[in-house]
Amino acid sequence: MPSRAPPQEHKATARTHEPRRIPVASPGHQRRHTLPASEFRSLTPEDAISVFEIEREAFILVSGECPLHLDEVRHFLSVCAELSLGWFEEGRLVAFIIGSLWDQEKLSTEALTLHKPQGTTVHIHVLAVHRTFRQQGKGSILMWRYLQYLRSLPYVRRAVLMCEDFLVPFYQKLGFNVQGPSEVTVGPLTFIEMQYAVRGHAFVRRYSGC
Ligand SMILES: CC(C)(COP(=O)(O)OP(=O)(O)OC[C@H]1O[C@@H](n2cnc3c(N)ncnc32)[C@H](O)[C@@H]1OP(=O)(O)O)[C@@H](O)C(=O)NCCC(=O)NCCS
Structure with a gap:
């Protein structure tokens, strides 16, 4: 989950017009529009701005870069939204994960x-928690729920991510194992690649035809 400079290729096209959800009031039904205290759901391209606001504070103001730029957030939430997970408190995004599929070791x-x-590998691009909600267990809980959810996807064998040294213990507590230094670097930054086994040998047998 490194911060990095904008890529020169594979750039997703930014959408300029997102459909808006318009609440519909049914005559004779005075419903209270209370938002759920806590809600977990996959993100949509409409959530991209909220995602990016958290990224801006968590990464850009710190290092000038972020794991996913706004057009990339929109791209992944368009092509593989089912590999994202958002935590909303009273309708406000407070933490999120964005993943996509990868096909190499x-x-x-x-x-x-x-x-x-x-x-069959889920690449977790980013986990971030809104500044005011950190150190409350939310990052751990969201990742734990995400990993449980991945178990329900039959095509997923493992989840991988890259992180800086100081976050290795955080991910180890969640069940990730260190794979070694990542070949990806961003300027002076280096990363550790970590893996979580979603499925074991049964998956390899089934998908290798043995
Ligand atoms: C890293 C992050 C996702 C953790 O979420 P969180 O909800 O704050 O974490 P939790 O409350 O579940 O767990 C707290 C634990 O996280 C670890 N941790 C969090 N931030 C840390 C940091 N900056 N350095 C080292 N460990 C850290 C520690 O192990 C901490 O436990 P401790 O307080 O007992 O030391 C959150 O701090 C965040 O969004 N940071 C900015 C973005 C980021 O760095 N994302 C990860 C890389 S993409």
Whole structure:
């Protein structure tokens, strides 16, 4: 989940007009429009701005870069929204994960911008929690729910991510194992690649035809 400079290729096209949800009031029914205290759901391209606001504070103001630029957020939420998960408090996005599929053992620079529909590896591009909601367990809970959800997707064998050294213990507590240094670097930044086994040997047998 590195911060990096905008890619020169594979750039997603930004949408300028997103459909708006317009609440419909049915005559004779005075419904209270209370938003749920907590809601977990896949993100949509309409959530891209909220995602990017969290990224801006979490990454751009810190290092000048972020794991996914706005057009890339929109792209992934258009092509593989089912691999995202948002945590909303009273309708407001407070934490999110964005993933896509990857089809090789190790992550490469290409993995940062591509979704490979035939892949069996979920590449977790970014986990971020809104500043005011950090250190409350939300990042851990959201990742735990996401990993449980991945178990329900029959085509997923494992989940991988890249993180800086200081977050290795955080992901280890969630069940990720260190795979070694990532071949992806961003300027002076280096990353550790980590893996979570969603399925074991049964998956390999079934999908290798043995
Ligand atoms: C990293 C992040 C997702 C963790 O979410 P969170 O809800 O704050 O974390 P939780 O409350 O579930 O867990 C707290 C644990 O996270 C780890 N952690 C969080 N931020 C950390 C940091 N900056 N350095 C080291 N460990 C950190 C620690 O292990 C901490 O436990 P401790 O307080 O006992 O030391 C969140 O802090 C965040 O969004 N940070 C900015 C974006 C980011 O760096 N994302 C990850 C890389 S893409």
